[in-house]
Amino acid sequence: MESIAGPTRPGSSCSCPSPARPELSGIQVLPRWDPPDQVPFAVIAAxxxxxxxxxSTSSSMSAVGGVTxxxxxxxxxPGQLSVTWLRKLRHEVVAVTLQDSGDCRIHPGTAVPAPDxxxxxxxxxxxxxxxxSHGLGAEYICRVGxxxxxxxxxxxxxCSGSGAQERAKPGQRVQEPGEGAADGAGGLRVQEEAVGDGG
Incomplete structure (x- = not known):
């Protein structure tokens, strides 16, 4: 098979076509395997x-709480991706790239073969x-390259309507969609709710 750069050999790679050049959409690539002697057959895919x-979101049931x-x-x-998580607070124009810290942990994940x-x-x-997770009006963005x-x-x-980063603290409740004005970030809003003294 010929590639843009010339003949393709086992272990070599060729350029990926750009969506801006649909005439190259039929080009195929041969991924590298390490060690190559463990691959019993050539794998070629478009x-x-x-x-x-x-x-999507899920809440932690631990005492510390939190949201994933x-x-x-x-x-x-091919399987290689770049994954970046960003956070944009209410009234901010630019989103900030997140890194592992005491406030958050990023799990980029690992590419695995799909069933097909x-x-x-x-x-x-x-x-x-x-x-x-209690930050009001925070928008979280997953960017995939x-x-x-x-x-x-x-x-x-x-956009996904997750709004889970705004979970209610004790003495608060999460305002449901349609209960008054939405916040500027399009998520749910946390309101103060009186807590009785029980007597």
Whole structure:
């Protein structure tokens, strides 16, 4: 098989076509395997961009609390991806790239072969501590880059309606959609709620 750069040999790589050049969409790539002697057959697959799900959330049942945001990525080839999580606070224009810290932990995930045998899939997670998860109006963004994408794909917690980063503290309740005005970030809003003294 001929590539743009010349003949393709086992262990070599060739350029991935750009969406801006559809005439090159039939080009195939041969991924590298390490060690190569453990691959009993040649694997050739067509390059494919990833499909990125909306952000889903789950709450921790521990005493510390917290929220985990998840984003599933599937259908891409080759398997290498870049995954970045960002946070944009209310009234801020620019989102800030998140890194592992005491407030959050990033799990980029690992690409594994999909059931179709022709693509890869992985799940990336952002774990927020109890204190961070209470931030009002915070929007979280999952940004995915791939060799076949001219521009990275982004998914927002505000667009997905997750709103889980705004869980109620003791003495508060989470305002449900439709109960008054929404906050500026499009998520749920936390309101103060009186707590009786029991007597």
């Amino acid at each position: 390059v494919q961009p990833p499909e990125v799900s909306e952000i 945001l998840r984003c599933r990525i599937a259908g891409h080839f 045998g022709k693509s890869f899939q992985q799940e990336t997670r952002l774990s927020l501590t109890g204190s961070t 791939h060799v076949c994408l001219g521009t990275p794909v982004e998914r927002s917690s505000a």
